Amino acid sequence: MSAAHSPRLKYMSLGVLVVQTTSLVLTMRYSRTLKEDGPRYLAASAVVSAEVLKIVTCILLVFRDHNFSVHILNQVLKEEIVNKPRETLKLAIPAAIYTLQNNLLYIALSNLDAATYQVTYQLKILTTALFSVSMLGKRLGLFQWLSLLILMAGVALVQWPTDFAAVPKEKSLSAGSQFGGVMAVLVACVSSGFGGVYFEKILKESKQSVWVRNIQLGLFGFVFGLVGMLVYDGHSVREHGMFQGYNAVTCAVVVLQALGGLVIAAVIKYADNILKGFATSLSIIMSTLISYFWLEDFDPTSVFFLGAMLVIAATFLYGYERKSVSPTIKV
Template sequence: MMMMAAGGNESPNKSIEDKTSSRRQNEVNKKLKYISLAILVIQNASLILSIRYVRTLPGDRFFPTSAVVLAEVLKVFTCLVIIIIQKRGNVKIFVWLLYDSIFIQYSDTLKLAVPSLIYTLQNNLQYVAISNLPAATFQVTYQLKILTTALFSVLMLRKSLSKVQWVSLVLLFAGVAIVQVDQESGKQKEALTGTNQNYFKGLVSVIVSCLSSGFAGVYFEKILKGSSASVWMRNIQLGIFGILLGLLGMWWNDGAAIAEKGFLFGYTPLVWGVIFNQAFGGLLVAVVVKYADNILKGFATSFSIIVSTITSVYLFGFHVDLIFTMGAGLVIGAVYMYSLPKPNASTSSTSPSSPSHSNGRDSELDAFLPKSVLVK
């Protein structure tokens, strides 16, 4: 009887401990969500602002093509370190895994040549776009990648979008169009002309970048679904092609100038900061995004546009008028609307512990994740 009584006392105590542990875990997750939000906002805004800043400083200009190659090298190196840590420092297993994934399964490796080519082009186009557009304008216009990713997802992966998401895409397009009309006819174009920047060149670059981002992201997702390789290994495979294609683009575009002035010509601590941000920022976001739900991710993207706009006013003398505010407001609202969960989702599929929920949420996040999060 005493043993039964003792056993009966264990159950309430265990229940209390479980509740306390669950409460503490919820508090930790809540803090991690806010930390994730801060990191996402800082990474989204700082990369664009820092590239814009170093590309508009007086003095020697670094070669963007060399910066793209260096960022790829750093990403591959980081992924190699992560994998060898996962293998507990076992060099033999590490080397065999690389050999098996890259050479023995060469057909899978070759499939990544297409998205790698597109991402290398996209990385270079981003430098061109940010060099010729105000940071806030680029940030707003670049959200068109959500539209292109959604359309390619419907066409290539047969995904379905809710009515709210379709409405948000229309609002997104309208908001970007309003911003572009305002910039094309406003004072910003005059300011850019005065600094030898080409607004049309920047606009074409960001549009092509959005198209390439949407296609390559969906194409990569399709490859991942039929593969057991880790994301880190896929990053290495992509990085190998990225480095080779980046070197080819560097030779084609800046070969003679780099041969004369050197690979690191024009590099300053600020330029190195941009490269490290580009290389590690996306990987960092890939780690923290697991703690941020889709709504929080959409909020972070929207908030980063506001941060970029306010900072641009002080750093670059960016002029914000009513029309730009309306257009940017539509974009921000559209981003948030698109991130909302589908209303017809069943209770079982929306449970946080449900595997199907996790996969669905990750799929919806794809439209917002920068390329660096998805594959870099």
């Protein structure tokens, strides 16, 4: 790749990340609050569908990397997946964690507005950093530890309780579910941190293509997601089918979720952490504005804005230290 094309690819990948992240959060929130006739789509079904799409996409990428040869594709998949069962089984743990995480995000966005979710979910930076220190022996600099403290303070302010006496009765009644949404985000942050570091450790210990690893991850994710759907939503699936409640918005959520990992891979390849932090911050701002003006499910307060600014500042500070000292984990 020439130097002339590098800046264009860098900012293009960041632009796609901002659009993908913001669109996923907003469409997922919209899809979970949209009033329609008939049953709502199952979150577990959407997770399974996203895994299938992710597997198909990664197979096509492996196919492209081997000059569109069907014979070589079959050979690679058989050699790397079927003939290496121990290597493949290593992906079972992160796959189970990611399946749990993806289901939790649907629960979170069913109970939280997009802006609160976006800011709170940045706690995955903290969990990923802590797991990288404990599991990979990474060392964090002074600015990184400081940024993590600022991050916790910012998220705490975002979750600061509002004056419910001044809130309309309809909204105060739904406020009880907010606790469940926050807990879902927090557990998702922990699973994201552990899963990400565990997956990185596996990638470093092998020479397999990242797309092959994602196929292995997707296969386990599909199995775990399907079993979970049949266990928890089996009656609903038997009564209305797996794809009950699907519409254009649901399909958009599935596509955005499936392609999210590929977009992040492109950003990691072409952009640095400073610009990635900028993209995250821009996504938070866009989600806040759209949540307020379009979805009309968010009533911002001065405390929220202060917390959001602290989270954005912490994101930049963490990325700056990572670039200036030494490369560390991907968050």
